[in-house]
Amino acid sequence: MQIAAILTVTAEESPRRAFSLIGRRTPENNGSFANTDILGASLLDRTLAKLRDLDTLPPTVLSGRNVSDHVLPSRSTRSGSFIDAWEKAISDYVDAGVETILLVRAGAYADVDYRDLINFHHQTGSPLSHVYCGETSLDIAVVNAALLRNTDDLVRRALSHLIPQQKRFHYDGYINRLRNREDLHQLMQDGLRDQCQLRPVGVEVQSDLWCGEGAQIDSTVSIQGPAFVGAGSKVAAGCRIAGISSIERDCEVDCGTMIDNSMVLRGTYVGMALDVKHSIVGNEKIFNLDRNVEVNVSDARLIGRNSRPIPAWSGLTSFLRSEAQAGD
Amino acid sequence: MSSAVVVKMPEALDARNARKLGRELKSKIAQDAPLVVLDLSRVKDIDLSGIEGLLTCMEEVARQDGSLQLSGVSPEIATLLELTRVNQLMQKFPGFSIEAPQFEVAPETAPEEVPTDAPAQLPVAA
Numbered sequence: 001m002q003i004a005a006i007l008t009v010t011a012e013e014s015p016r017r018a019f020s021l022i023g024r025r026t027p028e029n030n031g032s033f034a035n036t037d038i039l040g041a042s043l044l045d046r047t048l049a050k051l052r053d054l055d056t057l058p059p060t061v062l063s064g065r066n067v068s069d070h071v072l073p074s075r076s077t078r079s080g081s082f083i084d085a086w087e088k089a090i091s092d093y094v095d096a097g098v099e100t101i102l103l104v105r106a107g108a109y110a111d112v113d114y115r116d117l118i119n120f121h122h123q124t125g126s127p128l129s130h131v132y133c134g135e136t137s138l139d140i141a142v143v144n145a146a147l148l149r150n151t152d153d154l155v156r157r158a159l160s161h162l163i164p165q166q167k168r169f170h171y172d173g174y175i176n177r178l179r180n181r182e183d184l185h186q187l188m189q190d191g192l193r194d195q196c197q198l199r200p201v202g203v204e205v206q207s208d209l210w211c212g213e214g215a216q217i218d219s220t221v222s223i224q225g226p227a228f229v230g231a232g233s234k235v236a237a238g239c240r241i242a243g244i245s246s247i248e249r250d251c252e253v254d255c256g257t258m259i260d261n262s263m264v265l266r267g268t269y270v271g272m273a274l275d276v277k278h279s280i281v282g283n284e285k286i287f288n289l290d291r292n293v294e295v296n297v298s299d300a301r302l303i304g305r306n307s308r309p310i311p312a313w314s315g316l317t318s319f320l321r322s323e324a325q326a327g328d
Numbered sequence: 329m330s331s332a333v334v335v336k337m338p339e340a341l342d343a344r345n346a347r348k349l350g351r352e353l354k355s356k357i358a359q360d361a362p363l364v365v366l367d368l369s370r371v372k373d374i375d376l377s378g379i380e381g382l383l384t385c386m387e388e389v390a391r392q393d394g395s396l397q398l399s400g401v402s403p404e405i406a407t408l409l410e411l412t413r414v415n416q417l418m419q420k421f422p423g424f425s426i427e428a429p430q431f432e433v434a435p436e437t438a439p440e441e442v443p444t445d446a447p448a449q450l451p452v453a454a
Contacts, residue, residue: 274411286411291403299375302411 003118004093004145005051005059005102008086009034009044033178034106037248037266039191040201040212040230043106043178054114056102060089072103072130072141072159087155094145105139108177109187111197112140117169126167128159133171141166181280181287188263189244192226200228200246212249230266243278252306269304332363334399341374346381353385362394369400379412386417395421 010032034044041049044061051059064082093101100121102114112131121129121142131140143159151158174196176187191198192210200210208225211217215229224242229235230249239253243261247253251264256273264270265282280287281303287294297303333356338345357364366385374382389396398418401409409415 273413275413275416277410279407286407288403288407288410291407293403293407295404295407296373297408297411298373301376 001100002096002098003054003056003100003102004098005054005056005104006062006086006089006093007044007047007051007059007104007106008062008064008082009106010064032107033184036184037230038184038188039198039210039228039246040249043109046198047104047106050114051102051104054102054118057093057098060093062086062089072156072163083156090145090148090155094148098145101143101145103141103143107139108175109196109198110138110140110171110175111173112138112171114140117142120167120169124167126165128162128166129169130166131171132168133175138171138175182289185263185280185289188228188246192228192244192246202228202231250306267306269300269306271302271304274302332365333357334365334367336367336369337371339370339372341371341378341381343375343377343381346378346384349381350384350388353388357389357392357394360392360394362389362392364389364394364396366396366398367400368398368402368405371400371402371405374405374408379408379414382414383417386421390421395423397421397423 035042048059048061062082062085064080064085090101100118102118110131110133117129117131117140121144127144127147129142131138143162147162148155148158174190176183176190176196178184178187187196187198190196191200192208200212202210202212202215205211206225208227209223210226210228212229212231212233214232216234217223217229218235218237218239220237221235222240222242224240226244227241228246228248229241230247230251232249233247233251233253235241235247235253236255236257238256240258240260241247242258245259245262245264247259247264248266248268250267251270252268253259253264253270254272257270257276258274259270259276261278262276263280264276265280268282270276270281276286278289280289284298284300284303284305285294285296286303333353335349335353337349341349353364356362364385366382386396396418398409406415409418
């Protein structure tokens, strides 16, 4: 049985737009955290890895700024580059004889077992199975592709016709909707506290300290875990890491700085002798969770970008590369 | 009753304004144990030079056994002061209160004097 998967993700307009302008209070995130590393890997990469474990065909990843708010666009959704690409991807799978299509929108984080969902879908014989947490739908659905074959209608309309017959797959596990930076910080902490299946990408080098490959921590650094230091990151002499914190990939935390109950986003330089408390730092900005305020830090000696370039979609390219190697 | 020097800080506290602040403050706090208030209500951006300027002020005031406090600290500036540990240093100064301070918007860094009363440190963190 062939299973295909389409993963949609809201694109960040640019790395700078991941945070807002100076001093503006923006508790809600207008973009998506799908590309943001959390404990060493982005949600996008983690979802792709889950799909790989499911033995789906190589998944189609669609990214756009106008991604529908739901995994199933309504029949009235207007055409556009994203929705057209989404419909074409489904049509291509249908034409290729795929029987089951898994539709996932990388938005909220949930520990849904895709294999259980697929089994549920087949056992119930449902044309459309949709994951629900209580009365709220999650952006994960499975559709019987055969029902979309030989239809002259637009895919979104054909799918809409299936919605009244959909079966609900009830999920009552961990969920984080990742609506704002507080949620992002919470997910990082829940991962380190083993509250969900989001595990740090690395090795637990001592109790409650996970390190990615090539992470360097000076011997004078004081660490009160749980804590995570991502691959290629460097924590210099005299630093202190406390209060369930993560330092993501390719970061540098300079001498004497304290990272407390905080998250240092991928590729960030944090200057010397600073106190980062209950905050998220990155992209030359600090977002203080207590004050719910974001500050543009104009001086790269305080918070800047680490010199190592980080290509966008690097996780996806590495995934595709591994797929290509697997096919060789 | 002693008087406090209130310094209205400019919108951008950079190297140039930090130097100017240092010069003006030195000329205004010739007395022993000066009481200085840095009004940060207009400040929107501080770079490392600005932080160094604040530290220079603190050093100058401390050298004369004076006291320094901050006013008009926005949540954004409080975040930067916490990040750079300036808030911890501020706590070293003895507190004082200002009696009916008359703050006027000054176009540039402009110290002014207002009468002061007994101690009470204004909070740094917003």
